[in-house]
Amino acid sequence: MIVVVDNRELVTNGYKSLLGGEGVSSAGFHVNEFQDWVQTASDTDVSAVEAFLLGDFPERNAITRLVRGRTNAPLIALAETRALASTLDLFAAGIDDVVAKPVHIKEILARVGAIRRRDVTDRNRLEADEICVFNDGRDAEVAGESLVLPRRERRILEYLVANKGRRVSKQQLFSAIYGIFDENVEENVIESHISKLRKKLKMRLGYDPVSSKRYLGYGIGV
Helix, strand or coil: CEEEECCCHHHHHHHHHHHHHCCCCEEEECHHHHHHHHHHCCHHHHHCCCEEEECCCCCHHHHHHHHHCCCCCCEEEEECCCCHHHHHHHHHHCCCEEEECCCCHHHHHHHHHHHHHHHHHHHHEEEECCEEEECCCCCEEECCEEECCCHHHHHHHHHHHHCCCCCECHHHHHHHHHCCCCCCCCCCHHHHHHHHHHHHHHHHHCCCCEEEECCCEEEECC
């Protein structure tokens, strides 16, 4: 569902009709009604909104901050005219995109889709200095280039980066890679995986980014 907010019923009804023509469900709110809704709606109701379209009204910056406090769903401002100062203020408030009218509804939907894809990518991406890992199965990037690793070595690297700045024990790594109920694998196999991983990282970076302390475990950025 997409929510349209504007003080003019003609605007909200117009966008609801256009979105309906594209098979997208929507709801229209007057600004005051929307402010009450976003402050009192349940998390489930707020999370059901795929995007918010905000018309041109004086309270738009305040409404943007209010919405951003409840959800990371795409926020698109519909601008009657483009002015640099107001556009920069909107971005500072938390708006994802500013679109000058007139604009085709298909373009708005395409922008919503692009923002949502970007958000998914950002959430799947974790970084530690020159190392970047992805929690969606992609190969890690080290020093700006892809580094193909066996599945367990890649998982160890992902776990270390996710816990950057902290040490993790061999037992924690074992549980993350093999699961807490796997009794058919010796815990010491982790040492072999880490040794191979560290050699590959050192070859790419010129130094070993993984530090180890006896009894304390392994870490990146510690």
